[in-house]
Amino acid sequence: MENEGVIDTWLRKHRLLYVGATKHPFILSISDGTIDISSFKTWLGQDYIFVRAFVPFVASLIVKAWKESDDRSDMEVILGGMAALNDELEWFKKEAFKWGVQLSHPLLPHKPNQEYCRFLESLMSVEANYTVAITAFWAIEAVYQESFALCLGDESRTPPELKETCQRWGSEAFAKYCCSLKHIANRRLKQASDDELKKAEVALLTVLEHEVEFWNMSRSGS
Numbered sequence: 001m002e003n004e005g006v007i008d009t010w011l012r013k014h015r016l017l018y019v020g021a022t023k024h025p026f027i028l029s030i031s032d033g034t035i036d037i038s039s040f041k042t043w044l045g046q047d048y049i050f051v052r053a054f055v056p057f058v059a060s061l062i063v064k065a066w067k068e069s070d071d072r073s074d075m076e077v078i079l080g081g082m083a084a085l086n087d088e089l090e091w092f093k094k095e096a097f098k099w100g101v102q103l104s105h106p107l108l109p110h111k112p113n114q115e116y117c118r119f120l121e122s123l124m125s126v127e128a129n130y131t132v133a134i135t136a137f138w139a140i141e142a143v144y145q146e147s148f149a150l151c152l153g154d155e156s157r158t159p160p161e162l163k164e165t166c167q168r169w170g171s172e173a174f175a176k177y178c179c180s181l182k183h184i185a186n187r188r189l190k191q192a193s194d195d196e197l198k199k200a201e202v203a204l205l206t207v208l209e210h211e212v213e214f215w216n217m218s219r220s221g222s
């Protein structure tokens with residue numbers, strides 16, 4: 001394990017929580033075809049709210065990368081992610097129309113979503129550290145990548161009408177993007193102080209906990 005990055009060390013250490021976030025019953029129900037469509041609709045509406053809050057978070061990361069990064073390509077990788085979010089918001093609107101989900105009034109964030117968005121906000125402040133924020137960013141994207149890729153596997157029985165959703169985050173292209181983010185985070189963590197390392201590990205765990213709560217909320221509809 002000599003060349004293992006910090007992130008893989010942490011994923012081994014916190015394996016149970018990582019598996020809990022990436023192989024959640026909500027995702028398993030998509031991949032075995034037993035998903036209750038009302039849960040999917042709850043997820044769709046709530047995730048649209050989350051992604052709208054995610055945009056300023058990613059914008060704040062671009063500012064941090066511009067100011068603090070020792071590698072110019074960081075900003076370009078993050079900017080690529082930002083561009084994809086523009087497309088993603090349009091996709092949510094189209095998908096919501098298809099499923100009859102109302103995205104305007106009176107759609108409000110459920111409590112787990114509110115709490116997750118509040119956590120994002122805490123990472124957007126100027127005081128929040130770039131290494132900590134990029135680690136959280138990688139984790140947020142990686143959970144979706146690993147989760148939805150599971151629904152595209154040969155063994156999966158994902159309903160055809162949900163395949164496009166799974167493709168959005170489960171694709172090879174998204175996996176490659178997550179690898180680039182992981183590479184940036186590992187590079188920063190390698191040079192980080194003990195205090196930064198502690199904060200980044202806590203941020204990773206916090207993301208995993210919020211992701212589990214987000215799936216729970218989608219599944220239960222509240």
Ligand SMILES: Cc1ncc(CN)c(N)n1
Pocket residue numbers: 047050051054140141144211214
């Ligand atoms: C809750 C959640 N986590 C992650 C992602 C992937 N950007 C998302 N859309 N929503």
